[in-house]
Structure formats: structure tokens, C-alpha cells
Amino acid sequence: MTTASDRQPTVRLPQQATPTHDRLPPGAAAPAPPAAPKRRRLLVTGLTVLALAAGAGAAAVWTLHGDIPRGVTVLGVDLGGRSRAGASAALHTHLASDPAVTAPVQLTVEGRGARLRPADIGLTVDVDATVDAASRGRPSLFGTRAVAPIVTVDAALLDAALRQAVGTVGTSMRAPAVTFTGLTPKAVHPRAGRGLDPRTSAQALKAGWLSGTAVTVPLAELRPATTAAEVDELVETVARPAVAAPVTVTSERGTLTIPPAAIAKSLLLTGDASGRIVPRFDPARLRAALGPQLKRIEVPAKDASFAFAGGKPTIVAGAEGRALDLAGLAPRLLETVTSTSGRTVAGSLTTAAPATDAADLQRLGITEKVSTFTTKFPGGLSSPRSQNIIQAAEQVRGALVLPGKTFSLNKHTGERGYRQGYKDAPVIVGGHLQPGVGGGVSQFTTTLFNATYYAGLKDVEHKPHSFYFDRYPAVIESTIFWPDLDFKFQNDSPYGVLIDTAHTSETITVSVWSTKVWDKVSTEWSDRRNVTSPPTITKPDGPSCIATGGLPGFTQDAWRLFHKGGKVVKREKFTWKYDPEPRFICS
Known part of the structure; x- marks a missing residue:
């Protein structure tokens, strides 16, 4: 049976939270929080994470765009986000207009100044290598990262230009050598010095160029590659045996004798620029020292010439000759004079072309x-x-x-x-x-x-x-x-x-x-x-x-x-x- 009260609409009021200390009996556990608020918090947190991830992704895409990371500069030029080709073009454009790159570079060596044009010494920025260096490293969302340009220079040209500009500096290195007074060998011991060194000068210039100040080029210690003990050894093992007796040279046209005096004049035992001694015979000196003896086995070439016939000049063709191959003989001669197996060496004659032929005269x-x-x-x-x-x-x-x-x-x-x-x-x-x-x-x-x-x-x-x-x-x-x-x-x-x-x-x-x-x-x-x-x-x-x-x-x-x-x-x-x-x- 339905009563009047059953026909009234049902009104649900929001449930009021009751303070725990008012409702819980002593020792009772607190009830679990309602489920609906927890789900709402998880939803908000998830949405926040997704938003942050989306922002980070967009930032990463922006930062990693191009071959050159964002924030990278070279010589003040922003290359970030560019392709390699674009970065190279931008750097080339800047270098062509930058007065610091095109102007003469000022150098000092022991207080002496030198102004050298970059083009004269091969001084330049290697754009490809610089772009390659700029492409490496981490990108930056904030700030910039400066990459130093890769500088190249021709060390030999720089060395020659510096020596001409500043003259003699430091102390000379005494190169080792073995010299002859008559047939007596004499040791010349090396001595270290201080002077310009191509590699040291190049390193200083590459590091200091584009700094806006003069580049100080330090002197390097110049220590000969051959020691005093090694020079003394060359005297005993090469020089003295070389002039101990004559050497006989055999050939298809007969023999000739190289006297000890000719050996002493043509045997070179002098240190090179680094102070290293490589014993060798100089063919030109040997030819001059032998002089008339060569006529015994050589046939001189005859140059083309003019002759007058009928009141007019005509060309008379030249003729080939035969000459002792002293360049080929030199290494074998060195082996012969430093060995104990004998003092005879085989020589060969080569064709000697005229210095002037008919075509030369015709021209x-x-x-x-x-x-x-x-x-x-x-x-x-x-x-x-x-x-x-x-x-x-x-x-x-x-x-x-x-x-x-x-x-x-x-x-x-x-x-x-x-x-x-x-x-x-x-x-x-x-x-x-x-x-x-x-x-x-x-x-x-x-x-x-x-x-x-x-x-x-x-x-x-x-x-x-x-x-x-x-x-x-x-x-x-x-x-x-x-x-x-x-x-x-x-x-x-x-x-x-x-x-x-x-x-x-x-x-x-x-x-x-x-x-x-x-x-x-x-x-x-x-x-x-x-x-x-x-x-x-x-x-x-x-x-x-x-x-x-x-x-x-x-x-x-x-x-x-x-x-x-x-x-x-x-x-x-x-x-x-x-x-x-x-x-x-x-x-």
C-alpha cells in the first residue's frame, strides 16, 4: 500500500564530510577516500605529462633541425639550424668581407715585426673542416656555443716569408760535417741553435690569427739530427777508407782511375737542413775532378751548328756522344770505397745528346x-x-x-x-x-x-x-x-x-x-x-x-x-x- 510519503519526490543532498575526530570511535580505522576524485587527479596529471611531452618534442624538432645544431656560431656567424651547404655558403660570404681575414697579418719574432699577406703564405680558413667541426656536439635550447675556425697555412711559404722579413734571428745551428784538407778528413761537430722552425711558426700563427692582436712567433731549439759521436764514426768508417787508395772504373771503352784527391773533392759528408748526414758522391764534382781523364773513354756530343755555303747559312746537324754515367756510378762507388773487398767498380756509358740540335737552331x-x-x-x-x-x-x-x-x-x-x-x-x-x-x-x-x-x-x-x-x-x-x-x-x-x-x-x-x-x-x-x-x-x-x-x-x-x-x-x-x-x- 502506497502512502503519501511514498509519492513525494526523492531529493538527494550532497553528502557532507564529517570530521574524523567527531565520528570515529576510538581505535577505529579511517575509511578509504571516495574513488571519483582520484580518477580526476590521474586524468589531470596525464594531460599535463602529455602536454609537456608534446612541447618537448616540438622543442627537440626545432633544436635538431638542419645539419648544424642550434646555437652554434663561427666567427660570430650563426650557423645553427643550417644545412652543411648553407653553413658553408654563409661562412664563405663572411670570410670574403671580413677585414680581419683579408688584411695582412702582423707577426713579431724577437721584437722584429713582419706584415704578411694571407694569400702569400697560404693562410686561410678551411671552411669544409670548420663546418664539419660545427656539426658535432650537443644542441642548445638556450644560449650559443662558439666553434673555433679550422685554420690552415703553408708552413714552407710562411717560413720563407718570415726569414725574408725579419732576417737572421736566434743563434745558428752548426751543421755536422766531415771535410777534407787534402786527403785528411776532419770532423765538424754539430752545435744546437735557436731559430725559426716551420712547424712551430705555423702552429703559433694558426692559434693567434684572427685574435685581433699581433701574433708572436717563438723560436725553437734547433738540434742537429747527427751527433758528435756519429760524426766521429763517419770519419773512421767512411772518410778515411774512401781516400785510402785509388779506384779503378771499368767500361766498354776501357778503364780510368779515380785518384784519392778526386774522391776527396766529390765525396759529400755534410749535414742537410736538419743536420742529418747522408754520405754520397756528387756526380758534377766528380766529373770536374776527373777532368781530362774522361776523354779516354768518352765520346763528346757534337752540337748542331751553322755553316756558310754559297754566301748563306745552313744548319749542320749535331751528333750524339757517349758519356760515363756518373749518376749511376755514384752509389756503387760509395759502396766500393767503404768496403774491403776491392777498389774496382764497373761503370757504364750512356748516350749523350747534343746540347743544341737542328730543331733548336731552326726555331x-x-x-x-x-x-x-x-x-x-x-x-x-x-x-x-x-x-x-x-x-x-x-x-x-x-x-x-x-x-x-x-x-x-x-x-x-x-x-x-x-x-x-x-x-x-x-x-x-x-x-x-x-x-x-x-x-x-x-x-x-x-x-x-x-x-x-x-x-x-x-x-x-x-x-x-x-x-x-x-x-x-x-x-x-x-x-x-x-x-x-x-x-x-x-x-x-x-x-x-x-x-x-x-x-x-x-x-x-x-x-x-x-x-x-x-x-x-x-x-x-x-x-x-x-x-x-x-x-x-x-x-x-x-x-x-x-x-x-x-x-x-x-x-x-x-x-x-x-x-x-x-x-x-x-x-x-x-x-x-x-x-x-x-x-x-x-x-
Whole structure:
């Protein structure tokens, strides 16, 4: 049966928490907390963890983006988050504009300064290596991490530049050596020093460059690699046995003997830059020490040359020779002189090519006669003066002057004395004509000078006569006297110059063969000025007195004109003052 109270709506009030001390009997346990609040706390905590994890993940993604970790800088350039290519490009751009990188670097060595350009010593930042170093290490969410650039430098170039800039510094290291006085070996003991060391200098520069201050380069101790005891041992085991007796060299063309003196001159027992001694024979010194002995078994090569046929130069091919292979002999010779098994070593002959072959001469471009000049000599071929002229001409015929080289008549003929076949003829000595060996060669000199003059070649040295002789062109003529006066010209053309000479019973001619550089070379003379009359001088009669009629003195100019393309493109002035030739009377 339903009552009225059953029909009333049911109202559920929130349950009120009852203080524990009010409701629990003494000794009773506290009831468990309600389940619903616990689930809510777990849900909030989970959501918080998920939020933090999501944030951390996003931060990690941001931090690890790119090949270079976030926060990494090089020389102030932020490379973080970039790819390797992007970091490399950014660093290259910065280095190209950074004055600290491109400006000369200041170094000091024992108080001496040096300013060196980075490009001259191979000083640079290795961008690839620097980017590689920047890519390593942990990323940073906060702050930055500076990575030092990887610097490279050419230690050899740096060392050479420093030595040139600061000169000698420190104390020199005495290199060890064994020297010979005659056949007696002498030990030179090493001594340590202090000086520039390429590796030490390079390390200091790499560490101090880009710091904004001068780089101090320290000196290093330079200690020779060979000790004093080792030098003494070389004296006893190498030097003394080497010069104890001659060595016989056998070959297919016979034998020769290397005397102990030649061994002493060519055996090298000197320390290198590090002070290390490696005994060896120097082939060039050995060849010089053997000298004429080599002629017994060697056949010299013959260079290609020019010969004149039909008035024109032709090329005569060279020929190969046979030479003792001293470079190959040297190691075997060292074994022989330091062993006790004998003093004989087998040598071999190799082909010796000519120093100049036909192709070399062909490339010189000697194709045409570019100038010729003739003077007339008095007295005929039988006179000593004419014979001297002809002899000098024969010595000069066929002379080849390569581009850029200078020809010296004195050097080419050597001394022109009695032993060389020259005779006495009139020469000017101290303003007087008197007999002298080689008289007349000045006429050949004048002829040669004019031939090279009209070929347009550079005049290096010449001196006109003191007196004027009408068989020569005024001003542009030259005398010569051994060894004080010389005639020199330079081949300033890009082609070879070949000199030809010829004579008749009355004339001497010099021709220059080459390739023409100028269309024409001509001369213009000024009028004579400051003309002076000759004095009359009486001299005692005898062999040293040569009577003359006397000639006036004067001053005159001559201009050498170089023609090209139908016009004068260059002028060269020569001026000379002639003394009056006295009228000498022999009485």
C-alpha cells in the first residue's frame, strides 16, 4: 500500500564530510577516500605529462633541425639550424668581407715585426673542416656555443716569408760535417741553435690569427739530427777508407782511375737542413775532378751548328756522344770505397745528346740578311795591319748570339797577342800613333759595330777613336784595346743573330743574319762644330815614330733612325768630340 510519503519526490543532498575526530570511535580505522576524485587527479596529471611531452618534442624538432645544431656560431656567424651547404655558403660570404681575414697579418719574432699577406703564405680558413667541426656536439635550447675556425697555412711559404722579413734571428745551428784538407778528413761537430722552425711558426700563427692582436712567433731549439759521436764514426768508417787508395772504373771503352784527391773533392759528408748526414758522391764534382781523364773513354756530343755555303747559312746537324754515367756510378762507388773487398767498380756509358740540335737552331728564325757593312783597308793583304783585321774577322765568323744575350768582342776573341798570331801595326796610345800588337783590329771593330748598328741591335759598349779617320763614318765607329776597351752589343730581338764576315784584298765586310725587326735603319748627321786645327809635333826619328799629316778635330752628332710602317718610330742620338791629330814630324 502506497502512502503519501511514498509519492513525494526523492531529493538527494550532497553528502557532507564529517570530521574524523567527531565520528570515529576510538581505535577505529579511517575509511578509504571516495574513488571519483582520484580518477580526476590521474586524468589531470596525464594531460599535463602529455602536454609537456608534446612541447618537448616540438622543442627537440626545432633544436635538431638542419645539419648544424642550434646555437652554434663561427666567427660570430650563426650557423645553427643550417644545412652543411648553407653553413658553408654563409661562412664563405663572411670570410670574403671580413677585414680581419683579408688584411695582412702582423707577426713579431724577437721584437722584429713582419706584415704578411694571407694569400702569400697560404693562410686561410678551411671552411669544409670548420663546418664539419660545427656539426658535432650537443644542441642548445638556450644560449650559443662558439666553434673555433679550422685554420690552415703553408708552413714552407710562411717560413720563407718570415726569414725574408725579419732576417737572421736566434743563434745558428752548426751543421755536422766531415771535410777534407787534402786527403785528411776532419770532423765538424754539430752545435744546437735557436731559430725559426716551420712547424712551430705555423702552429703559433694558426692559434693567434684572427685574435685581433699581433701574433708572436717563438723560436725553437734547433738540434742537429747527427751527433758528435756519429760524426766521429763517419770519419773512421767512411772518410778515411774512401781516400785510402785509388779506384779503378771499368767500361766498354776501357778503364780510368779515380785518384784519392778526386774522391776527396766529390765525396759529400755534410749535414742537410736538419743536420742529418747522408754520405754520397756528387756526380758534377766528380766529373770536374776527373777532368781530362774522361776523354779516354768518352765520346763528346757534337752540337748542331751553322755553316756558310754559297754566301748563306745552313744548319749542320749535331751528333750524339757517349758519356760515363756518373749518376749511376755514384752509389756503387760509395759502396766500393767503404768496403774491403776491392777498389774496382764497373761503370757504364750512356748516350749523350747534343746540347743544341737542328730543331733548336731552326726555331731561332735566322732566315735573311738584315744588314751588311764594308770598310776599305789600306796596304793590301800582305801588311801586318790587314792580317790582324782578317784574323779577327775569321775568329768572329759564325758567332751566334741568342735572343737577350750580349756579345763581347774581347771575350769572343780573347787576348790578341803574339801567341795568338797577331802582329805589330800602328795603334793610338796616349794620343800618339806607335806600333802595337793587334793594330788594325779597330777597323774590324768599326765594321762590326756598323753592321749591328744598322741591324737595329742594342749598343751596349763602344768608344770612337780619339782622332777621326776618313775611312770610317764619323761618330758611329769604334776602337778596341785589350783588355781595357771593348765593343759589346745586345741581341734585343726575339730572333737569333748570326754573324758572317768576308774580305777581299782591299775590304772587310760584316753581315748580320736574322729576321728583320725594322723596315730600315738610317743615320742623320749634324754639321761639324768646334773645329780645331792640328798642332805640329817633332819626335825623334826611330821605330816608334810614325809621321802623319795631321787632321782637324771637331764635335758632331749622329742620330740612328728606326723605320717601321713607313715612318720613323724611334731616334737614338750619338755624340763624339774628336781631338785634332797632330802633324808628327820624325827628325
